[in-house]
Amino acid sequence: MTDATIRLNSQYQAAPQVQASEFKYYQLITTQWSTPPNPGSPSGQLTPEISANVTMESYIQPSSSCNNCHSMAMPNNNLHKSDFSYLFKFAKSPTAPAIQHKE
Structure with a gap:
């Protein structure tokens, strides 16, 4: 560490x-983070290159990384990789209470 x-x-x-x-x-x-883009690596380079949650991702530890999967996380109807958490896919705005007009 x-x-x-x-x-x-x-x-x-x-x-x-x-x-x-x-x-x-x-x-x-x-x-895990991405280094700044440069001419040799326009998308940046993940550092450390390989990492995983040992309690939940034991099957991918030798060959994958957090960002390999989490870079695909994005809110619904969004075409851009952005949030790194799948929780946002299921988030919903609370329903606003109906406004009753008194006459």
């Missing part, structure tokens, strides 16, 4: 609401 990841884990785990939950056992291992 990088020093930044270790510091982030310590800060997160020290929060009172985390201490009172099962998330106190959670530990971030790595964060």
